[in-house]
Amino acid sequence: MISYPNLKQGASIGVTAPSSGVEDDKHDLVKLACKRLNTKGYQTICGDTVWTEHKAKSAPAKKRADEFNEMIQNDQIDVIIPPWGGELLVEILEHIDFDKLRPKWILGYSDISILLLAVTLKTGIATAHGTNLIDLRGEYSDDTTAMWEKVLSTDAGESILQMSSELYQKQWQHNNASPCVYHLTEKTEWKIVAHEKVEVKGRLLGGCIDIIRHLIGTSFGDVANFRKQFINEEPILWYLENCELNTTDIRRTLVQMKLAGWFDHCSGIMFGRSDKNTPVENYTIEDVYQDLFDELQIPIIYDIDCGHVPPQITLINGAFAEVKVENGKGSILQKFI
Known part of the structure; x- marks a missing residue:
């Protein structure tokens, strides 16, 4: 539990x-x-x-x-x-x-x-x-x-619903103080690989992909034991966001996660917006997402409100989530069960 x-x-x-x-x-x-x-x-x-x-x-x-x-x-x-x-x-x-x-x-x-x-x-x-x-x-x-x-x-035992933002911040303006801190100017659009709409459920786990990948192979990153001990082998719905990695490093990391079993019994993967998804030899972040979809055949959602390009939804590790995405809009219902 x-x-x-x-x-x-x-x-x-x-x-x-x-x-x-x-x-x-x-x-x-x-x-x-x-x-x-x-x-x-x-x-x-x-x-x-x-x-x-x-x-x-x-x-x-x-x-x-x-x-x-x-x-x-x-x-x-x-x-x-x-x-x-x-x-x-x-x-x-x-x-x-x-x-x-x-x-x-x-x-x-x-x-x-x-x-x-x-x-x-x-x-x-x-x-x-x-x-x-x-x-x-x-x-x-x-x-x-x-x-x-x-x-x-x-x-x-209760639940909480959050919706995708209307606008996001393209760049930080630390010298331009404002009542809201963030300067939200760009239209938010949640995207999906290979589908027009998607609904996916699972137990949320995730974080900054640059950082949490270093738990792989350690006693602090035992996802299999977590599933067995705390969530009765329910599927995981991962959320990941990129701070500094280029596209090939993201790809290497995702392959490592897969080989380590982190994507076993995975219902879907969500990726936050990032301004650091630098292509390598024309290998784009969309290519990364497509390769992951081709391999895992599960919903891949990206540009969600999560991470270093604010604002971001508050996501609860361990909560049961129901995510819906259609026409660029998304919702995340988290159940504290």
Whole structure:
């Protein structure tokens, strides 16, 4: 069985940096995000790792893990939201006390997704792939991003529906501050390989493909055991998003996932938008998706609201999802069962 945390009104939010911390000149962004959350009735508690960054990490691996372990076990903290992702979260996995994890939400994406997936695979505790703390600093959030609160407040046994966004952000404009943080200008269109419409169901698992591929072959990436122990061998519906890989590297990674058994009993695969899908010798990302479809003969959906091209839907690792896509529009119904 999957264990679903629950976000209560007035919850305490622990802010720790298990990957990258925040440089001095960006501390105001963290403080503003915390202020926004405090205004909404939450209490934010920032750990020491948030305020430091040196050699691509907030602190040595053991210190980052210790702070995370303390927050996840602390009864005074209800949910954990890192400031953002980074590069080297993988270093802390061996130092995390997985046997002592309390069922509380961890929310984030990018490098944080390796922690999210490892926690769900090893413990059966649902984790939340969605906005990071820094991007909650606006006066308000777009409708898609704002759903993080409703999703995390959904009771076990209940369901939550999210729709594809109307617009997405083509590029970051860090020097152009706005009440909504994101600058949404481009029309969203969810796409499907070889079909005009699709409906697919399964247990959600996924994250940033650059990062979670490093769980393959480790004790933290045992998908087969997860299916057996926690979801009664139900099919997996994968969601993946690309931060930095070119098309041939994505292809190599997907083949490795397939050979490792990650796509066994898979009902479908969804890919987030990316501006980094650089072709290699005219081998495009559409070619990658077509090759995957030809091999697996399962629904392949792409350009969904997930990842580094915001906004993004809040996707729950472990939740049972029903996804529908037609005419460029999509819906994801997540059931906390």
